[in-house]
Amino acid sequence: MPELPEVETIKNTVKNAFDGAIILRAEVYQPKLRHLMDRDFAAKISGARIEKTERIAKYMLMKLSNGLTIIWHFGMSGKIRIESTRPTILQKHDHVVIETDKGILIYNDTRRFGLVDICPTENLAKNPNLSVLGLDPWDANLDKTYVLKKFKNKKVAVKLALLDQSIICGIGNIYASEILYRALILPQRACESVTADEAERIVKFTREVLSESIAAGGSTIHDYKRPDGDIGYFQEKHCVYNKEGKRCPNCTCRLEKTGGIQKIVQGGRSTFYCPVRQK
DNA sequence: AATGCTACCTGGTCGC
DNA sequence: TGCGACCAGGTAGCAT
Numbered sequence: 001m002p003e004l005p006e007v008e009t010i011k012n013t014v015k016n017a018f019d020g021a022i023i024l025r026a027e028v029y030q031p032k033l034r035h036l037m038d039r040d041f042a043a044k045i046s047g048a049r050i051e052k053t054e055r056i057a058k059y060m061l062m063k064l065s066n067g068l069t070i071i072w073h074f075g076m077s078g079k080i081r082i083e084s085t086r087p088t089i090l091q092k093h094d095h096v097v098i099e100t101d102k103g104i105l106i107y108n109d110t111r112r113f114g115l116v117d118i119c120p121t122e123n124l125a126k127n128p129n130l131s132v133l134g135l136d137p138w139d140a141n142l143d144k145t146y147v148l149k150k151f152k153n154k155k156v157a158v159k160l161a162l163l164d165q166s167i168i169c170g171i172g173n174i175y176a177s178e179i180l181y182r183a184l185i186l187p188q189r190a191c192e193s194v195t196a197d198e199a200e201r202i203v204k205f206t207r208e209v210l211s212e213s214i215a216a217g218g219s220t221i222h223d224y225k226r227p228d229g230d231i232g233y234f235q236e237k238h239c240v241y242n243k244e245g246k247r248c249p250n251c252t253c254r255l256e257k258t259g260g261i262q263k264i265v266q267g268g269r270s271t272f273y274c275p276v277r278q279k
Numbered sequence: 280a281a282t283g284c285t286a287c288c289t290g291g292t293c294g295c
Numbered sequence: 296t297g298c299g300a301c302c303a304g305g306t307a308g309c310a311t
Binding site: 002003006034058073074075076077078111113114129163165172173174175218219221222269270 | 302303304305306307
């Protein structure tokens with residue numbers, strides 16, 4: 001599910017609700033997520049204060065007063081739900097419940113591709129999930145020079161490179177298509193064919209698309225929901241994602257001639273693009 | 280080294 | 296109504 005904008009939205013809601021809260025107790029109902037959860041998860045976090053909730057790429061980090069950090073990842077279907085009191089009956093796929101003096105946090109993940117790990121805060125940089133991440137979209141070091149360096153001699157399609165978290169982190173399948181649409185670049189182009197101007201556009205529109213989506217509370221596709229129960233609204237701004245056969249919003253072309261937005265499969269995942277605007 | 284395929288899970292939808 | 300095939304926001308691990 002969540003790409004960077006959705007995780008940012010989740011993080012902001014969780015931060016507002018829980019930073020400063022004391023963890024009273026925790027329950028793990030299904031430890032088999034992407035990794036098997038720490039068997040002492042509940043004991044290790046109980047009694048600690050939630051000092052600070054942050055986001056890195058698609059990960060949410062909850063720094064605790066006891067020197068530990070909870071690392072959350074939401075995979076395809078992970079969600080956080082906030083309740084004021086502990087529900088007597090949990091919902092299907094509620095795997096982790098954390099009770100605090102400021103409310104109840106529930107982690108629900110239908111497909112269990114997400115993860116909830118614990119890491120000593122001082123070792124975060126060495127964590128295998130985090131250490132492989134490339135530049136954050138707003139990192140000052142992310143510029144056309146960095147992109148060109150990463151793309152040099154690279155044969156893979158530029159769409160797949162945008163999904164590669166070790167180059168730029170946080171972009172997922174929806175936004176990769178939307179970014180390339182705005183950047184006017186065909187998704188099947190080899191990375192090594194990307195010019196300096198195009199690399200600059202990738203940086204610019206990565207930031208623009210993700211920023212706009214964060215402002216809209218993320219994209220709600222299928223069942224994504226924010227922790228406060230609201231949905232995001234950025235899907236209303238999608239130009240190409242899931243729009244096969246539709247006219248792209250910036251085209252005046254005749255649908256019967258161009259076929260409108262095209263859908264192809266790359267790396268086993270759907271990509272959408274406008275064959276008229278994108279070169 | 281880089282690339283590409285498969286697996287990990289559940290559930291919704293579509294065609295027969 | 297049922298059943299199988301296929302699809303879905305992500306990533307890791309393995310073979311080539």
